[in-house]
Amino acid sequence: MSANKKMLTREINFTLNGSPVQVSVPVAENALIMLREELNLTGTKYGCGEGECGACSILMDGESVNACLMFAVDCDGREIVTVEGLAQDEVNDQLRDAFVEKGAVQCGFCSPGMMIAAKALLDKKPNANRDEIKRGLEGNICRCTGYVKIIDAVAAVSGTNQ
Ligand code: FES
Ligand code: FES
Numbered sequence: 001m002s003a004n005k006k007m008l009t010r011e012i013n014f015t016l017n018g019s020p021v022q023v024s025v026p027v028a029e030n031a032l033i034m035l036r037e038e039l040n041l042t043g044t045k046y047g048c049g050e051g052e053c054g055a056c057s058i059l060m061d062g063e064s065v066n067a068c069l070m071f072a073v074d075c076d077g078r079e080i081v082t083v084e085g086l087a088q089d090e091v092n093d094q095l096r097d098a099f100v101e102k103g104a105v106q107c108g109f110c111s112p113g114m115m116i117a118a119k120a121l122l123d124k125k126p127n128a129n130r131d132e133i134k135r136g137l138e139g140n141i142c143r144c145t146g147y148v149k150i151i152d153a154v155a156a157v158s159g160t161n162q
Contacts, residue, residue, distance in 0.1 A: 017085030
């Protein structure tokens with residue numbers, strides 16, 4: 001590797017879905033590309049690439065963030081969770097069942113990002129009402145469902161009637 005190339009990459013260490021990872025990344029690479037193409041975690045979707053759709057949502061230290069807007073090096077030292085990391089998560093189990101039951105998954109492209117956003121919300125506000133759910137999901141676009149079924153699904157998990 002040339003000296004120039006070495007300057008353009010950096011080794012980072014972070015926790016990914018509960019396990020420590022060490023990866024060398026180009027300093028200009030975004031986190032979404034690193035997750036999908038270097039770490040093969042393709043559950044996180046590439047939608048707009050501009051921070052508008054939420055398809056690329058991941059949890060960083062418990063907050064839902066757009067991976068397409070982050071540099072991969074921003075993951076250094078952080079706790080990152082992708083939708084794959086929610087496979088054994090109790091809240092996510094309930095969300096997954098509720099999304100199916102309420103018909104909140106159609107093409108499914110938005111679903112991983114919606115699950116991440118809903119998980120971040122319910123971890124902070126387990127009994128979130130419908131207004132809080134709408135605010136919690138407002139960065140995530142769905143082109144199929146009209147949102148009501150998604151909100152119904154999250155509301156079924158939070159147990160809200162309001
Ligand atoms: S792909 Fe990141 S917000 Fe759309
Ligand atoms: S189910 Fe198709 S974009 Fe949401």
